[in-house]
Structures are given as C-alpha cells and as structure tokens.
Amino acid sequence: MNISTDQSSLLALKARITSDPNRILSTNWSSSTSVCNWIGITCGSRHRRITALNISGMGLIGTLPPQIGNLSFLVSLDLNSNNLYGELPPEFSRLRKLRVIDLSVNRFFGYIPSFWGNFKDLRKLSIETNDFKGFIPNSISNLKNLRFLSMKFNHLEGNIPIEIATLQGLKVLSxxxxxxxxxxxxxxxxxxxxxxxxxxxxxxxxxLPSDLCRRLPRLQKLNLNLNLLNGEIPRSIVECSELQLLLLMQNNLVGTIPRELGNLQLLQNLDLGKNRLEVDSCAAFHTKGLNYITRIDPIYQKE
Incomplete structure (x- = not known):
C-alpha cells in the first residue's frame, strides 16, 4: 500500500457522501491534486502517508466505505458534527495506529465493535450523540493509554463494565x-x-460512597444529575479539593447539606436542586469564585 491507496480510499469515501452542502469535498478532493493538499488531510513527513483525517463540522451526509480500513497510517480520525450514518465497516478494525477516534454528533448505529479493544495506542474515543446500541464491550479494558472516553447520548444498555476501572490514565469519562x-x-x-x-x-x-474523593482525588467536574442516588452527601466531599463543578440535581438525596462544601475553594458551579435536603442556617457557601448556584431547594432550614 502507498499514497495512491490512501487517495483511492478517500475517493471511495467521497463517493459515499450524498450531501456536501459546502461543496468542500466535491470541489477540493480531486485526483488532479496531491491528496496531501486536500482539505482535512494531514500526511506524515517521513512516509508521505495520510496520518490524520479531519472532516468535522462540514454537514456531510453519507456512510463510510470499507476502503476506510486501507488508511493504515491513520493516527487521528475526526468525523464529528456531521450527519454520517450506518454501521461501521468491519475493515475499520485494520486502523491499529489510531490514537484519536471522534465520531460524535452523527447518526452511526449498530453495536460498539469489540475490536476497538485492539487499538492499543488510543488516547481519545468519543461516540457521543449517535445511535449505537447494545453493551459497552469489556475489551475496552485493553485501552490502557485512553485519556478521554465519551459514549453519552446513545442507546447503550446493561451494566457499566467494571473493567473501566483499570483505565488508570483516564481523565474524562462520560x-x-x-x-x-x-x-x-x-x-x-x-x-x-x-x-x-x-x-x-x-x-x-x-x-454516594464516603471514600469517593479518596479514590478520585483529582476530580474537577462531577456531574451526577438525574439519577436515583439516595442517602446523604458525605462530608468527605471536601477531599475533592480541586472540584470546580458539582451537580447532584434531581436525585433522592436527604440530610443536611454539608457546610464543608464551603471549603471547596475552586468550586464555581453547584446544583443540589430537586432532592430532599435540609440546609443548616450556619452553612457557608461563600466559596471563593463560586458564581453559579441553582436550585438548592432545601425542604426546610435547620436553626
């Protein structure tokens, strides 16, 4: 395989695009010019093979061809914010050098392929806002270099696999x-x-586990809105000293809002609304920098 193979693969992709509202691919992706000069394409300086494909935000409608799997030097694939749809072709599994997969905000459907667990160099995997279904595959535990994982706004079911806990370099989980x-x-x-x-x-x-912050000491954003959590907010929440955002709205939390929240000096956004919480009249929420508090909604105030 060579750069000609890469060019043929992209022309196959272009042929699958049924709507190109900005006419970017239709006018720029032409065999009369070097594929390395096409919009959205980056080639490596050493092998002159395509290393990055970024056609995000172009409003494209279409499907992925099997030839996508021939881009064997591809490191980054960014297709986010289009209207691409269909199942991912099995040939996708050949892209073993990938470090970034961003398919977010499209209409891809089908099951999450277990072969993604073979992408050992993957740093970012984002498939949010699509129509994927089924279970989160346990093979995700093989992605030891993963830093960013987002699968929200799909139709996934079952348990969140315990294997996610083995991804010790993870910074974002959604x-x-x-x-x-x-x-x-x-x-x-x-x-x-x-x-x-x-x-x-x-x-x-x-x-909410009392040792949550001991296990997740670097948390900056914690969003647990719209769940069925019960019990009290643990006073140990103050051990998440880097928290900037804490969202616990619309759960079944009870008890007194811990005054220790006032010790979270970096907290900027706090939402405890639609629970059954009591507020201590002595509680201080004068956290430095706190500029957004919504719907604490205590059921009554303790004297």
Missing amino acids: LGYNSLNGSNVLAFLNISSLENLDLENAGLTGA
Whole structure:
C-alpha cells in the first residue's frame, strides 16, 4: 500500500457522501491534486502517508466505505458534527495506529465493535450523540493509554463494565443518557487521574460512597444529575479539593447539606436542586469564585 491507496480510499469515501452542502469535498478532493493538499488531510513527513483525517463540522451526509480500513497510517480520525450514518465497516478494525477516534454528533448505529479493544495506542474515543446500541464491550479494558472516553447520548444498555476501572490514565469519562444500569459504578471507580466524571442520567442507584474523593482525588467536574442516588452527601466531599463543578440535581438525596462544601475553594458551579435536603442556617457557601448556584431547594432550614 502507498499514497495512491490512501487517495483511492478517500475517493471511495467521497463517493459515499450524498450531501456536501459546502461543496468542500466535491470541489477540493480531486485526483488532479496531491491528496496531501486536500482539505482535512494531514500526511506524515517521513512516509508521505495520510496520518490524520479531519472532516468535522462540514454537514456531510453519507456512510463510510470499507476502503476506510486501507488508511493504515491513520493516527487521528475526526468525523464529528456531521450527519454520517450506518454501521461501521468491519475493515475499520485494520486502523491499529489510531490514537484519536471522534465520531460524535452523527447518526452511526449498530453495536460498539469489540475490536476497538485492539487499538492499543488510543488516547481519545468519543461516540457521543449517535445511535449505537447494545453493551459497552469489556475489551475496552485493553485501552490502557485512553485519556478521554465519551459514549453519552446513545442507546447503550446493561451494566457499566467494571473493567473501566483499570483505565488508570483516564481523565474524562462520560456515559450518561443511555439505558444503563450503573448501580455500582461509584463504588468501584478507582482512577486517580480522573478529572471529569459525567454520569448524568446514567441509571445510578445507591448512596454516594464516603471514600469517593479518596479514590478520585483529582476530580474537577462531577456531574451526577438525574439519577436515583439516595442517602446523604458525605462530608468527605471536601477531599475533592480541586472540584470546580458539582451537580447532584434531581436525585433522592436527604440530610443536611454539608457546610464543608464551603471549603471547596475552586468550586464555581453547584446544583443540589430537586432532592430532599435540609440546609443548616450556619452553612457557608461563600466559596471563593463560586458564581453559579441553582436550585438548592432545601425542604426546610435547620436553626
């Protein structure tokens, strides 16, 4: 395979595009010019093979051809914010050099392929806002270099696999707005690198673990809105000293809002609304930098 193979693969992709509203591919992707000069294409300086394909935000409608699997030097694939649809071709499995897969905000459907677990160099995997269904494959635990994982706004079901806890380099994890049963996920997550945990509307049940912040000490954003969490907000939440955003709206939380929240000096966004919480009249929410508090909605104020 050579650069001619890469060019043929992209021309096959172009042929699958049924709508190109900005006429970018139709006018720029031409065999009369070097493929390395096409819009959205990056070639490596050493082998002169395509290393990055970025056609995000072009409003394209179409499907992926099997020839996509011939881009054997591809490191980054960014197709986000289009109207691409269909199942991913099995030939996708050949793209073993990939570090970035961003398919977000499209209409891809079918099951999440287990072969993604073979992409050992993958750093970012984002498929949010599509129509994928089925279970999150356990093979995801093979992605030891993964830093960013987002699968929210799909039709995934079943448990959040415990194997996710083995991704010790993960910084962003977002799985909400699926049909998941995430009843025990907060109990087993032990990823010290995690900075952003977004499990809004992820089917979480049970209580907030008292040792959550000890296991996730670098959390900056914690979004657990729209779940079925119960019990009290643990006072140990203050151990998440880097928290900037804390969203616990619309759960079944009870008890007193911990005054320790006032010690979170970096907190900027706090939402505790639509729970059954009491507020201590002495509680201080004068956290430095806190500029957005919505719907604390206590059921009564303790004197």
